[in-house]
Amino acid sequence: MSGNKQLTIGLFGFGVVGEGLYKVLQQTPSLNGEIRKVCIKHPDKQRNAPQELFTTDKDELLQDESINVIVEVIDDADAAFDIVKTALLNGKSVVSASKKMIAEHLPELLQLQQETGLPFLYESAACASIPVIRNLEEYYDNDLLHSIKAIVNGSTNFILTKIFEDKLEFATALKLAQDLGFAESNPKLDVEGYDAVNKWTFLLTHAYGIVTGTNEILFSGIQNIQLGDAKVAREKGYEIKLVAQAKKLSDGKVAAVVLPQFIAQQDPLTFVKNEYNGVVIESGFADKQFFYGKGAGSFPTASAVLSDISALRYDYKYEYKKLYHHQPAQLSSDFYLRVYISATDWAQLPKQELEWIEEWHSGQDRSYLGAVIHYSRLRNSDWWKQPGVSLILAPEAIIEPAELEKLRPVKSVAALETAEA
Amino acid sequence: MSGNKQLTIGLFGFGVVGEGLYKVLQQTPSLNGEIRKVCIKHPDKQRNAPQELFTTDKDELLQDESINVIVEVIDDADAAFDIVKTALLNGKSVVSASKKMIAEHLPELLQLQQETGLPFLYESAACASIPVIRNLEEYYDNDLLHSIKAIVNGSTNFILTKIFEDKLEFATALKLAQDLGFAESNPKLDVEGYDAVNKWTFLLTHAYGIVTGTNEILFSGIQNIQLGDAKVAREKGYEIKLVAQAKKLSDGKVAAVVLPQFIAQQDPLTFVKNEYNGVVIESGFADKQFFYGKGAGSFPTASAVLSDISALRYDYKYEYKKLYHHQPAQLSSDFYLRVYISATDWAQLPKQELEWIEEWHSGQDRSYLGAVIHYSRLRNSDWWKQPGVSLILAPEAIIEPAELEKLRPVKSVAALETAEA
Numbered sequence: 001m002s003g004n005k006q007l008t009i010g011l012f013g014f015g016v017v018g019e020g021l022y023k024v025l026q027q028t029p030s031l032n033g034e035i036r037k038v039c040i041k042h043p044d045k046q047r048n049a050p051q052e053l054f055t056t057d058k059d060e061l062l063q064d065e066s067i068n069v070i071v072e073v074i075d076d077a078d079a080a081f082d083i084v085k086t087a088l089l090n091g092k093s094v095v096s097a098s099k100k101m102i103a104e105h106l107p108e109l110l111q112l113q114q115e116t117g118l119p120f121l122y123e124s125a126a127c128a129s130i131p132v133i134r135n136l137e138e139y140y141d142n143d144l145l146h147s148i149k150a151i152v153n154g155s156t157n158f159i160l161t162k163i164f165e166d167k168l169e170f171a172t173a174l175k176l177a178q179d180l181g182f183a184e185s186n187p188k189l190d191v192e193g194y195d196a197v198n199k200w201t202f203l204l205t206h207a208y209g210i211v212t213g214t215n216e217i218l219f220s221g222i223q224n225i226q227l228g229d230a231k232v233a234r235e236k237g238y239e240i241k242l243v244a245q246a247k248k249l250s251d252g253k254v255a256a257v258v259l260p261q262f263i264a265q266q267d268p269l270t271f272v273k274n275e276y277n278g279v280v281i282e283s284g285f286a287d288k289q290f291f292y293g294k295g296a297g298s299f300p301t302a303s304a305v306l307s308d309i310s311a312l313r314y315d316y317k318y319e320y321k322k323l324y325h326h327q328p329a330q331l332s333s334d335f336y337l338r339v340y341i342s343a344t345d346w347a348q349l350p351k352q353e354l355e356w357i358e359e360w361h362s363g364q365d366r367s368y369l370g371a372v373i374h375y376s377r378l379r380n381s382d383w384w385k386q387p388g389v390s391l392i393l394a395p396e397a398i399i400e401p402a403e404l405e406k407l408r409p410v411k412s413v414a415a416l417e418t419a420e421a
Numbered sequence: 422m423s424g425n426k427q428l429t430i431g432l433f434g435f436g437v438v439g440e441g442l443y444k445v446l447q448q449t450p451s452l453n454g455e456i457r458k459v460c461i462k463h464p465d466k467q468r469n470a471p472q473e474l475f476t477t478d479k480d481e482l483l484q485d486e487s488i489n490v491i492v493e494v495i496d497d498a499d500a501a502f503d504i505v506k507t508a509l510l511n512g513k514s515v516v517s518a519s520k521k522m523i524a525e526h527l528p529e530l531l532q533l534q535q536e537t538g539l540p541f542l543y544e545s546a547a548c549a550s551i552p553v554i555r556n557l558e559e560y561y562d563n564d565l566l567h568s569i570k571a572i573v574n575g576s577t578n579f580i581l582t583k584i585f586e587d588k589l590e591f592a593t594a595l596k597l598a599q600d601l602g603f604a605e606s607n608p609k610l611d612v613e614g615y616d617a618v619n620k621w622t623f624l625l626t627h628a629y630g631i632v633t634g635t636n637e638i639l640f641s642g643i644q645n646i647q648l649g650d651a652k653v654a655r656e657k658g659y660e661i662k663l664v665a666q667a668k669k670l671s672d673g674k675v676a677a678v679v680l681p682q683f684i685a686q687q688d689p690l691t692f693v694k695n696e697y698n699g700v701v702i703e704s705g706f707a708d709k710q711f712f713y714g715k716g717a718g719s720f721p722t723a724s725a726v727l728s729d730i731s732a733l734r735y736d737y738k739y740e741y742k743k744l745y746h747h748q749p750a751q752l753s754s755d756f757y758l759r760v761y762i763s764a765t766d767w768a769q770l771p772k773q774e775l776e777w778i779e780e781w782h783s784g785q786d787r788s789y790l791g792a793v794i795h796y797s798r799l800r801n802s803d804w805w806k807q808p809g810v811s812l813i814l815a816p817e818a819i820i821e822p823a824e825l826e827k828l829r830p831v832k833s834v835a836a837l838e839t840a841e842a
Contacts, residue, residue: 004746024705030564030747123560129708131560138559139544139552142731143451268713271692284445284724287550290713292689303705310563314740321735325425326451 005313007033010061010092012072012083014040014047014054016298017097021071021305022049033069033309037061041074062086069312070094071305077101081108088112088120095308097301099125100189103198106211110320119317124304126199127152127277130293131307133318135281136206141321144284148207149245152199154275154296155183155190156222156242160260161273164230164239170223182275182296193221193242197258200244205320207246208254209328216331218379219258224390228366229342233392238262239270240392247398253332255375261393262340268292334401335375338394341384342368348389353377356408372399372407426734428454431482431513433493433504435459435468435475437719438518442492442726443470454490454730458482462495483507490514490733492726498522502529509533509541516729518722520546521610524619527632531741540738545725547620548573548698551714552728554739556702557627562742565705569628570666573620575696575717576604576611577643577663581681582694585651585660591644603696603717614642614663618679621665626741628667629675630749637752639800640679645811649787650763654813659683660691661813668819674753676796682814683761689713755822756796759815762805763789769810774798777829793820793828 009025011018018038025033038049039058047054061067062083070087072080072094080098087094089112096102102109102125113120123133127150136148151157155177162173174191177183189195197219204210222242233240241263246256263269268290272278277295282288294300322328336355343349346367351357353373360369378384384391399407430446432439439459446454459470460479468475482488483504491508493501493515501519508515510533517523523530523546534541544554548571557569572578576598583594595612598604610616618640625631643663654661662684667677684690689711693699698716703709715721743749757776764770767788772778774794781790799805805812820828 004742024565028563028565129710131556131710134560135552135556138732138737139555139728142449142727144445144449144727268692271689284720284727287715287721287724289550289552290711292711292713294708299705300708303708306563306565306705307560311559314742316559319735321425 004032005315007069007309007312008067009033009035009069009071009309010064010067011035011038012058012061012070013074014038014049015073017073017302017305019048020298020302024302024306031310032313036067037064058083062090068092069309071309073097073301073305077104081105084109084120085112088116088118091116091118093119093312094121095305095312096120096122097124097305099195099198103201103214106202106205110211113317119312119315121308121311121316121318123308124301126203127279127293128295128297129300129303130277130279130291130295131304132203132279132291133206135291136203137318137321140207140281140283143322143326145207145248146282147245147247148203148279148281149243149269150203150279151241151269151272151277152244152295153190153196153242154277154294155187156196157272157277157295158182158275159191160222160225160240160242163225163227164233167227167230169227170225191221191223193219193258196221196242196244200256200258203244204246204254204256205323206318207322208248209320209322209326210254210331211323211328212331217256217258218375220260220385220391222260224385224387225260225392226342226366226390229390229392232340232342232368233262236262237265238395241269241272243269243393248329249332249335249400250402251332252329254329255332255335255398257337259391259393261397262395264395267395333376333379336372336399336401336404337375337378338370338372338397338399340368340370340392340394342366342390344388348383348386350381350383353381355404358409370394425453426736428490428730428733429488430454430456430490430492430730431485431488432456432459433479433482433491434495435461435470436494438494438723438726440469441719441723445723445727452731453734457488458485479504483511488513490516490730492516492730494518494722494726498525502526505530505541506533509537509539512537512539514540514733515542516726516733517541517543518545518726520616520619524622524635527623527626531632534738540733540736542729542732542737542739544729545722547624548700548714549716549718550721550724551698551700551712551716552725553624553700553712554627556712557624558739558742561628561702561704564743564747566628566669567703568666568668569624569700569702570664570690571624571700572662572690572693572698573665573716574611574617574663575698575715576608577617578693578698578716579603579696580612581643581646581661581663584646584648585654588648588651590648591646612642612644614640614679617642617663617665621677621679624665625667625675625677626744627739628743629669630741630743630747631675631752632744632749633752638677638679639796641681641806641812643681645806645808646681646813647763647787647811650811650813653761653763653789654683657683658686659816662690662693664690664814669750670753670756670821671823672753673750675750676753676756676819678758678814680812680814682818683816685816688816754797754800757793757820757822757825758796758799759791759793759818759820761789761791761813761815763787763811765809769804769807771802771804774802776825779830791815
């Protein structure tokens, strides 16, 4: 094994994460890492580091042969990709925290790694401080991974916790999250599920060898969740979380969705409150593991970046074993989902698209039903994304085609028609 | 990086773990592993595998040059050490599940690994299915690990859960654990903390580079926990768990103990019920991570053994970075502990050994007090191990010497004398 390599780092970005890294590296000589140069966008900002460390010229880092590691913790996905690409092609190892960039450029990034043979690490890009990528790569590295489900977005989990525990309306909870710095001023990326599905794309690569894009995954955020949905969840003994999940079906394909879900009390994900993230992995001999930690914020991100830097001392790199050494899995589009749908108006509920209805409830303000629907029906329509409609998965929502008829109720629930009449 | 190596395995032991491994390896060709021979003790037992697979002669495995991996999942610690030693010296990689053997022979095992350069993996020996060793080695591989605390023994955790939730007396809970197969017929190893401290010795090596023996660590089990202690815990909003913990002090040394502890509701360890294990790691930028999974039983053990076998395909080995590449830490004997002590009789409580008493309560059947005591006072005495006395750590029990005076109460609690009078 290689020794304890000296790392000379070029850092892109000097926000809270970048500055935190700079401080820790200074104070921790055993890490064998020194930041040679920092590339920033705004040279006039006051920085807590010597002036000569900074530049606005990225080539001072990317073309410096004494720099062997590029760390990029910037916000701009397009700029980040250029930096990563140039760095790898210039023979430098790279650590990145840009989930959006990785999700959007995964095939190119995989090719760049193969071409250059250089490490490209990004543990902080998913679940921040939780070592989920490292564990999928190294510990769950065989094809015995049955399922993985995770809360990967801290902002939405914070909002859902407030809706659920403090009975706040969505807008109030969102405002609170923004005030506390857990949600962006433009929260669309978090709230509408884009951030979660970005992370899910490359976690699917490490979990199952699947290389896909966000447009291939059924997803939504929590923008349509109502206080009334939280009330129903509570009555049923559930909480609501935005869950990214994937499950290997009996045909070897993988069902993957990112949707709000009812979570039962005994599920480890109920433990995940506020800005935390959590991952439940079911593997091998049908056993469950749970990983939990802070998923958002500068310190958890910096902590994961630091572990990646540390791993570079030993030339660690992802091997994408399930992609390159096993038969990579494919996404399935043939499975069913058990869902809860609530709407302001019965007319919004497409009864003809449902396999069957298991329960329904009609109230003054809102109506809801529990039903089973084919994945493709959701994938190919958007009635469930309309204002006024909430779609929430039931616990254990994924149903294999072969299981469907066994689960079909003997007596159909037909009262919906009456209620409409 | 090395490729997907063919593993030819010699297996010692064909109990539930061994048989499970055999089946999974047969069904999973991508693991590239084939069991060539199985060494068993009792040739007359009916086995679910071809007769010619078995032998009672260990040399048929250890001297077979075509076998490149030895997996040992046997019960006998002394025999296990002989097998591991011979296997490494004969050029074979080794996977072991024998925590007692590893704890007892750690220095020799470290030397054998250095001499031979061969992998010796034992993830299943601590927290079974939770990849705690792998994460301490690879992810928390720098010297920024502030603390680690863990529930590492599933049997005692099962018993404590039953005492706590079902209000069973210790003996009844133990009987139940035995009936359900969560505790051995001779439960001393689990119940008196030997199993937990065994695991803790080598986890300290991976966490802090400490190489020590069980006799150097202050530990006890749960044998003296009373139903009354559970009642007090409940009143205070706590649960009781057997916790192995280590914390880096400001002088760089590490405080490490394995003792029952009051656990507050917001602590992730409260989530760990029954036969599960859990690990809370505090690192780097002061963030907490929590790992949770099944800690006892054949399937979780087999699952971890399988991941070790899988890692051998890529020549993975522990590098013991904190021992060899950093300044290894030392155990501290200079710190204080905040404790709860209950006793049938006040006379059993050594008031003169306590720094101060924070609360006391005298009842009909039992009395208890909350106090602060120096670690060495416990280390060098055994009054707290006597029948009738329970010692339980308070939450956040470890106090640095420099913190002591700041915490000393202005008004001392002197009523104990009166109560005795």
